[in-house]
Amino acid sequence: MKCPNCQSENSDTAKFCKKCGTALSKKSINHEEMINSMGGKEKSGDNNTKMIIIALAIVAVVLAGTFAYMFMSGDSNTSGGATSIAPAAKNTTKVNDNSEKTATTSPEKTAQSTPKTSMSILGGSFSTGSADADKTYAQIYVGKENAGTDVIVQIFYSRDGNSLNNGNMVPATVHSDGYLYITSADAYLYYPDYATIKLYDSNSNLMDTQSVSLSPTSGTQTF
Known part of the structure; x- marks a missing residue:
């Protein structure tokens, strides 16, 4: 201790x-x-x-x-x-x-x-007078079922590859017989030998187009 x-x-x-x-x-x-x-x-x-x-x-x-x-x-x-x-x-x-x-x-x-977008050009005719200076008349058939429908038609006329018009866009209504009746705005110095048709709906949407060869003479020609 x-x-x-x-x-x-x-x-x-x-x-x-x-x-x-x-x-x-x-x-x-x-x-x-x-x-x-x-x-x-x-x-x-x-x-x-x-x-x-x-x-x-x-x-x-x-x-x-x-x-x-x-x-x-x-x-x-x-x-x-x-x-x-x-x-x-x-x-x-x-x-x-x-x-x-x-x-x-x-x-x-x-x-x-x-707008209706199923319309088509089914046929028709072109008519010219007895003189070159006469206007050209187009009858375009689109079907009676389209009667009363508003559309726009544009037609270009030419002769020997030269344009005869500017192709004005013309508002039109389908008649009860199914036709569209379009008269050229001016008379031409030559009979057209070719026409191009363009069909639009009322909103300017292209629905159909068709080209037609013509004889450069007076009278009515169908297509």
């Missing part, structure tokens, strides 16, 4: 310090043992406390990271998904509503604004 006076080591059975002669009482022994015992326990307790604190800190960090990830993931799905889906559904409904409204409330207007 240690001497409480000079801290010299003595045997456990010694009653006096071999160095300074201080009495070594059992009280001193018990006090020393108690200090050593308490010191060891306190040291062990401190180590255990530190380990518990470290473990709790690790658990707290893991839990905080997990909650943060779940919160960010959930917020992203909620804001992104709702924003991208809702407007799409709204726009689709709006388009469908507009289509139904047009179909149910204004069918007549839609039909009138859509």
Whole structure:
């Protein structure tokens, strides 16, 4: 045991310090043992406390990271998904509503604004007078089913490859007999030997075209 006076080591059975002669009482022994015992326990307790604190800190960090990830993931799905889906559904409904409204409330207007594009030149004739200076008359047959339809007719006349007119675009209406009657704007110095007919709808969309070779004489020639 240690001497409480000079801290010299003595045997456990010694009653006096071999160095300074201080009495070594059992009280001193018990006090020393108690200090050593308490010191060891306190040291062990401190180590255990530190380990518990470290473990709790690790658990707290893991839990905080997990909650943060779940919160960010959930917020992203909620804001992104709702924003991208809702407007799409709204726009689709709006388009469908507009289509139904047009179909149910204004069918007549839609039909009138859509020109007929299936009309064709089925035949006809050209007539000239007894003199070159007479106008040329064209009768173009497009079918009785087209009677009353508004169209535009353009006819180019030529002789020996030379144009005789500018091909004016003439508005016309199909007669009840299915014919279009078109008179040339001017008289020509020569009988035409070739004619090109172009048929348009009322919106100037080309529907049909036909070229006709003519004999450069007076009279009526069919095609």
